[in-house]
Each structure stands twice: as C-alpha cells, then as structure tokens.
Amino acid sequence: MAMAVAGAAPPLLEVANLCTYFHNLDGTVRAVDDVSYSVRAGEMLGVVGESGCGKSITALSIMGLVPRPAGRIVSGEIRLMGRDLVPLGEAEMRRIRGNDISMIFQEPMTALNPVLTIGYQIAETLVLHREIDRRSARLRAIEMLELVQIPDAARRAGQYPHELSGGMRQRVMIAIALACDPKLLIADEPTTALDVTVQAQILGLLRDLRDRLGTAIVLITHDLGVVAQSCDRVVVMYAGRKIEEAPVDELFRRPLHPYTRGLLASMPRISHGSAAHRGRLAEIPGTVPHLLDPPAACRFAPRCPRAQDVCRSSEPALRHDGGHSVACFFPGDGVQEIRQ
C-alpha cells in the first residue's frame, strides 16, 4: 500500500528543527519546540497528539498561517522540494497555498463560504492559481465533485453549503483542496466532527485519492484508531515536541515512549469476545502541561511512571533505531507491560 521508496528520492516536505512560539504578556508559549519530520511523495503521515501538543500549529506553520503578531516561527526550516518556505513573503506563500500545498479543517461548515455555491468555491481556487476561464473552471469543478464521489455533481455544484450534510461538506473541502492537484494535502482532524459511518467513508476517500493521484497526505488527529487504520508512518507529539516516530506497524507493535504506551493502554478496545481488555483502563495521571516558559526537562516527566531525577533536570534528545526514533531516557521495550 505504501508508495514510498525507502531513502531513494529526497522528501517532498521537510520540517527541520521548527520552533513556533507565541509571545504574550505572561511570557513565551513554546507551542512547537524543535520539531522535525518529513513527508515523502505519495506518503500518508499521521501526526498524533492531544490538545495543545502543537500538531495543528506545526501545520499552520507549514501553510504560513501562524496567527500574527502573537505567533512567530522563531527558527527552523520548512523545505518543500528543497525550497525553504519560512523566509517567503505573503505574496509568494499565496501562490504555494492551494497550489502546491492544501489544507482541510475539522469543521467543514466554518471553512466554506455560506453565501457562495460550492461549484463557485471550487472554481475560485482554479481561477486564482491557473490561467483558466470561468467556464472551464466550472466544468473542472464538477469533475472535482465527481472525483470526491458526490452523486449528481452537476446539480450539487449549484447548491450552497447549508444544503449539504456534514460528510458532503467535507467532500467539498477535499475537492477544493485538490482542485489544483497539490503535491501535499494537510488534513487537520478531517473526520472528528463526523459520525462514525461517515468518518469511515471520508478516510476511505482520502486513502483512495492518495492511491489514485499520488498526493502525499499529512493526517493530523488525536485518534490513534484513525492513524492505525490509514497511515504509513506516525509522528507522536506531546507538549510541543516530537516524542516518537515510527512506521505505523512498528509503532503499534512496539511503542517505546511511556506517553505513547500510556495512550494506547488508556483506550478502551472492542474485546472481540475475549474478556482480556475489560476491567480498569490504564490511566495517565494528571493533565497536559502549560507550555509557558517550560523548564529544561522532559515535558512528560510529571505524568510519567518511569521518570527519574534525570528526566526532571534535562531534556531527552531523540534517539534513532532504524526508522524508529524516541525522545526518552528510559524508553519501554515491548508491548507486554502496557496491557497489564
């Protein structure tokens, strides 16, 4: 299923040592702190973490959409096919957004303009980025609606967002995002607001489009189930940092970071007839920390069952073992103990 060729071509997107901070009166919030990851052409990368872990701010940094003036990319590089996007001005970023990189969001209703037809909104992207007249743009819009499997596309193109269901709206967002045939699609919690049966449809559609068009996808989610079912590789973030990265099978078979292990153990699972998983869920005590001027220590240490003195006095660097990397002084080594 994975289309990536290990190590051969340079990555499509490289985020290198990215730091995006927010400055306010109380101090500096290190929303994204020295995060690196890369996406290969045609790959589906999952970025997973809880609220405030920096997964969405990393995506907004890639898009050049960090809210200003409070937020700023302080250091690091974001290379798209070798070209660093960080120093680019707004005009240049506008040419890249929607053309080379597109993004879809959690709530498709708020991302669509309620007073314009969906056909118009798809065509708008094309007129903006391609030398194309309105008529051909409109025809292409209908093609796009067919591509995302909206039945009766020609009629639907004349409808307004409120006439569509949540699942349909998300399909329209995907159609807009893919209209200019971007190389990379960033999907930020694309199925979180949808019902479970519709969620399955949308994830299936994203995988199908990736396979057919070769668009690389960064799928940002809090749901390890979504990651397990759709991604090739996973980055786990916690409190502004990347704490683990591995191919999807490897991560779920051999999670190394205590946080990843805790997350997996705390999820209720369908028992498939066995009584094995029932009983108490494993808890991660405490809550996600504030990122305001964090101390130089492992940010998970206050909640970590394995934390020692060294975890509270210095930050663990990422250690690499093949394609699996982890930022922890005392990583776990096996899945046994998390199942208790």
Place this chain on the structure above:
Amino acid sequence: MTASQALVEVHNLQKYFPLGGGLFRKSRDTVHAVDDVSFSIDAGETLGLVGESGCGKSTVSRALSRLIRPTGGRVLVEGEDIADAAGGTLRALRRKVQIVFQDPYASLNPRMRVRDIVAEPLKNYGIGNAAERAERVERLLSRVGLRRDQLDKYPHEFSGGQRQRIGIARALALEPKLIILDEPVSALDVSVQAQVINLLVDLQEETGVAFLFVAHDLAVVEHISRRVAVMYLGRIVEIGSRQDVFETPSHPYTRALLSSILEPDPRRRGTPTILSGDIPSPIKPPSGCHFHTRCPVARSRCATEAPVLSEQGPGHLAACHFAGV
C-alpha cells in the same frame, strides 16, 4: 415497588418538535426526534445508548430527566409516571434522576465557586445545615479527585477533565438512583477519558447508582455498559446485553456501526461495511424501515413496512425483517 420492577421503564416514548411556523403561521414540518421508543434500566446497571447524530439519543436523555416534556408515551421512574409530572412531583423526580452533560464548561456557572456549584442541589432541596452541607461537598469533591485547596476556585481555572469531575460531583450530591451521562467523555483528551471512565465505574460500584450512558464512541460504550441500545433516526433498532449487541449483532445497522470502528491496531485494518450516503433527515424519515435507504440487505418490503422489535434471544431484540439473516 416490587422486587422485579425496573428502576426506569420507558414505554412508547415519542417526542416531536414542530419546525418553522411563527406567530401567525402554522408550522408545516415536524421532526420526529424520538418515535415509539421503549426500554428499561435496572437499579445499579449501565445501559449504553448509541447512535449517530440525529438518532434521538440526546432527546431520550432529556425526556428522561424531564428537561423536555414527551409528546407521547410513559416514563416510569420507580413505578411513577413522570411524563406529565409537575410541581412537587417533578422536584421529587429530579432528586432521583440527575444528568451530566457533554460540555463540562457550558454546564457550570462561571461565576460560582466549585464548592457552591456542588452545594447548590443540596441547598435547593434543603438538605442539612450549612456545616453539614459544606462537609458533604468536601467529601464529594475529594471523592472525584479534587484537592481541598481547589474548592474555592472558579470553573475556568480547571481543565476539561477536572470540570467533568465537578459535574459528576454535582450530579452525585443528591444521591440519585439514575445518572444520565450525555457524551460525558467525548470532549476530553484520550489520556483524561480513561480517568473519568474509571471514576464512573468506581462510583457505580460504591453507590449502586444506575447510568444511562449516551455516546457515539462504541469502544467506550462497550467498556462501560451491561446492556446496549442502538438508535437510528428516532427508533431503537437493536437492544440487548453487551455481548448480544457487540458479538452477535442482529441488525444490519449495528453491524455497519461495529465495522466502522477504527481500532488502534494496524493488524486489524479492515474494510468497513461502508454505508452509502448520509443519515436521512429526521424531518422526512424514509418510509417503512428508516434504515432501508442505506441498508445493504434491504428488499422491497423494507420500504413499506416498518419492522417491530422482535426477540433474537433472551433479552435481545432487533427491529429488522431480516434480522440475523
């Protein structure tokens, strides 16, 4: 109250909402939010209620707590019909049935300190004197895991999980027989969800309170429920023990729901039974079986004749002409 009587019995509950209309205009459409729903909850058990948006699960929970008045049917709490209760009877009911909402912040008064929020129901029902109430509030809040020094804080000073704990403490204050939990963990981070679920399980063991656990997350429902009811467009399509519903589901909708669960295990990467289309509008629900427009096994009979709940096994009911086929 006889020994065999259930704590809550719901018979043919209906709730219709008129749509549109205005001062001088008659409303034309009606949302059939809940259409002829019957079930029961035993003392001390957890009934999970699952379904997708618009299926009526929240309307059922609001009718049970009498936040809304049912259009038809009966809701018996310990044998007493509460559907038309008012005044003193309704007040007495509310002591027995409490509710915890999905959004813990929206359901706590931002201008009240936590200790006052939890004391309010006690005060309302004139329970104990000020000192006794204060002591009980401290006990409740420490039971749900709040520290003593946090009692004088305001809701905005707490995280989502802590706020949900406050909501749970408030619901427990009157020692109710039933707590309705309407999506109690779906707004919480995964690592915090487990804390709240464990707390609920412990509290049930300690107090014997029954739960109606309303949620869309099937894995959570399977974990916490003894029995499970599945709703689709205002009707219960299947109800039974946890094992019945999760291991031998009879209704094609239940089977589709179960196959759409995204398991956190890449080795179980399945192809879900993808249902075509979206959930139809509850304003004009499809004729016959509401599910026939999306059902993979529907035949012509399904479009004309609404199936009734029929027994698949002891205590296991499904509403499908071709159940288990």
